[in-house]
Amino acid sequence: MLEDVQKGLEGVLVAESGLSSIDGDAGRLIYRGYDIETLAREATYEEVLYLLWHDELPTAEELEAFADSIAEERELSADVLETVRRLAASGEEPMAALRTAVSALSADEPEPDADPEDLDATLRKGRRITAKIPTILAAFERYRMDEAPVDPHPDLDLAENFLYMLTGEEPDDIAAETIDQALILHADHGLNASTFTSMVVASTMADVYSSVTAGIGALSGPLHGGANQDVMEMLIEVDESDRDPLDWVKNATDEGRRIPGFGHRVYNVKDPRAKILQARCKELSEANGDEKWYDYTTTIEEYLTEEQGLVEKGIAPNVDFYSGTVYYQLGIPVDMYTPIFAMSRVGGWVGHVLEYQEDNRLIRPRGRYTGPEEAEWVPIDER
Numbered sequence: 001m002l003e004d005v006q007k008g009l010e011g012v013l014v015a016e017s018g019l020s021s022i023d024g025d026a027g028r029l030i031y032r033g034y035d036i037e038t039l040a041r042e043a044t045y046e047e048v049l050y051l052l053w054h055d056e057l058p059t060a061e062e063l064e065a066f067a068d069s070i071a072e073e074r075e076l077s078a079d080v081l082e083t084v085r086r087l088a089a090s091g092e093e094p095m096a097a098l099r100t101a102v103s104a105l106s107a108d109e110p111e112p113d114a115d116p117e118d119l120d121a122t123l124r125k126g127r128r129i130t131a132k133i134p135t136i137l138a139a140f141e142r143y144r145m146d147e148a149p150v151d152p153h154p155d156l157d158l159a160e161n162f163l164y165m166l167t168g169e170e171p172d173d174i175a176a177e178t179i180d181q182a183l184i185l186h187a188d189h190g191l192n193a194s195t196f197t198s199m200v201v202a203s204t205m206a207d208v209y210s211s212v213t214a215g216i217g218a219l220s221g222p223l224h225g226g227a228n229q230d231v232m233e234m235l236i237e238v239d240e241s242d243r244d245p246l247d248w249v250k251n252a253t254d255e256g257r258r259i260p261g262f263g264h265r266v267y268n269v270k271d272p273r274a275k276i277l278q279a280r281c282k283e284l285s286e287a288n289g290d291e292k293w294y295d296y297t298t299t300i301e302e303y304l305t306e307e308q309g310l311v312e313k314g315i316a317p318n319v320d321f322y323s324g325t326v327y328y329q330l331g332i333p334v335d336m337y338t339p340i341f342a343m344s345r346v347g348g349w350v351g352h353v354l355e356y357q358e359d360n361r362l363i364r365p366r367g368r369y370t371g372p373e374e375a376e377w378v379p380i381d382e383r
Helices: 035-040 045-054 061-073 078-089 094-108 118-145 158-167 173-186 193-202 208-219 227-241 245-252 272-288 294-305 320-330 332-356
Strands: 020-023 026-030
Touching: 020 078, 026 035, 026 045, 026 208, 026 272, 035 173, 035 272, 045 061, 045 118, 045 158, 045 173, 045 332, 061 118, 061 158, 061 245, 078 094, 078 118, 094 118, 094 208, 094 294, 094 332, 118 158, 118 332, 158 173, 158 294, 173 272, 173 320, 193 208, 193 332, 227 294, 227 332, 245 294, 272 294, 272 320, 294 320, 320 332
Parallel strands: none
Antiparallel strands: 020 026
């Protein structure tokens, strides 16, 4: 007998993993034993990638070689660039464009015939995808602004290089540190929808291009990766209303509007990543001399948590509630927020693919049939 249906697989264990762990009651997130607070403060995104993919932190020499290997893979072929240009010209949404472009990368893969069970080859392919996604996103944004793409800078790390290719100018230290920290915070988060999707595809022994493309598709849904954009659009609405943010949120809740960026399927308290980005948002606001975005978010958070008592109900700010304001202050277009999420989360997708395929078993759940048991066939001319 099958057990009772668990809609959405909530509470169902389907795999074991050494990549990341979430304590939803304590508000704790770790990557391979390291607290996210420590990694966000001390590590670089490349160090976190190495940790997720190799199960240990790199030495200085290992990190240099690893970062160089990523930098060497950043350029896109003329065919992929043309695909990105066409997608931008067509008015395609950035996440849809990213999904198509990542799939197109496989046409230029130098190891197309690698054995699916060769995990070293899978790692190399995953590294290439990770290196090229920032180039895809920056080129897409440049094309739709009628500007030429900026070639990757060989001396900049992944986060700095992304901002450089996006704007054509090397970012200042605060901007570079901010985007690098954001990538660290989003790199992995257990078996979320996109990671699980990537694993399901990988369990068929499909290549990692297919797994990452599938992960992007899952992340594009508004219930998974799109809340950061929703939050920023809400805050822009607050700003354009010329109303006090407290009055605005009171009116919005009275009207029954859902405030994006609150609640999480795993966390019952404030997301630890939200705490880190809240501090970063404040730092950026002070550096820019304009603290309104920070004031809007904190005012709304305080009202919902203290006056509405959402925390007592297990509903608290998640990472999306503050990531949008951070990106906005860096001048990044609102519809690029979820693609940046994908640019980071690819590290987790690749890590889980490698881990799962070490002891692979095809993921094949069951569904309970609820239709009729015996239907009488009626010939077509009598229906």
